[in-house]
Amino acid sequence: MPHIMMNRKRLIILLSLIVITPIGFLSKFYEGPAQGWINNSIGGLLYEIFWCLVFGFILINVRPVKVAFWVFAVTSILEFLQLWHPPFLEYLRGNFIGRSILGSSFNLNDFPYYLAGSVVGYLWLMTINRLSLKED
Numbered sequence: 565m566p567h568i569m570m571n572r573k574r575l576i577i578l579l580s581l582i583v584i585t586p587i588g589f590l591s592k593f594y595e596g597p598a599q600g601w602i603n604n605s606i607g608g609l610l611y612e613i614f615w616c617l618v619f620g621f622i623l624i625n626v627r628p629v630k631v632a633f634w635v636f637a638v639t640s641i642l643e644f645l646q647l648w649h650p651p652f653l654e655y656l657r658g659n660f661i662g663r664s665i666l667g668s669s670f671n672l673n674d675f676p677y678y679l680a681g682s683v684v685g686y687l688w689l690m691t692i693n694r695l696s697l698k699e700d
Contacts, residue, residue, distance in 0.1 A: 570624050570625075570696075572695075572696040573624060573692055573693065573696035574621055574624060576692045576695055576696060577617050577620055577621040577689075577692055578621065580617050580688065580692070581614070581617050581618065581621070584610060584613055584614055584617060585614060587610060588607065588610035588611060588613075588614055589664075591603060591606050591607040591610055592607055592664065604671070604674070605673070605674070605677045606677070608674050608677040608678055608681060609677045609678075609680050609681035609684065610681065611639070611664075611678075611681065612635060612636065612639060612677075612678050612680075612681025612682045612684070612685055613681050613684050613685045613688060615635045615638075615639065615685070616628075616631055616632050616635050616681075616682060616684075616685025616686065616688065616689060617685065617688065617689070619631045619634070619635060620685075620689045620692070628685075628686045628689035628690050628693065629686060631685070631686070631689060632682040632683065632685050632686035632689070633682070635682055635685060636678055636679060636682035639678050639682075640675065640678060642665075642666060642667060643667060643670060643671075643674055643675070643678070644670065645666065645667075646666070646667045646668060646669055646670040647670045653666065
């Protein structure tokens with residue numbers, strides 16, 4: 565991929581991260597109707613999109629389908645790790661960022677939202693690919 569297209573692609577991903585990151589954090593602090601669903605399930609969907617964008621930015625030449633697949637796979641493993649509570653993981657989960665990344669309690673109902681978020685992340689990266697290829 566030519567250098568100018570990679571820079572455009574990274575810029576679009578960076579702008580996307582600037583949008584999605586605060587929305588994801590805000591979903592964790594939302595209070596109101598459907599609070600539990602937004603804090604947890606929608607938060608999980610946004611979490612997947614965020615990681616797809618982060619790894620799409622870092623691994624600029626990797627196909628979006630691979631990025632989305634591996635994000636889903638790794639976050640699924642992290643979900644199962646929530647069943648395990650050794651001291652080092654409990655230490656990492658002891659603050660907001662650690663809980664946000666590693667989670668704190670296993671919930672089988674999170675997986676459909678992880679899958680949906682990975683699909684949206686894939687589609688988002690595909691859209692960015694198309695936009696970055698357009699001529700001015």
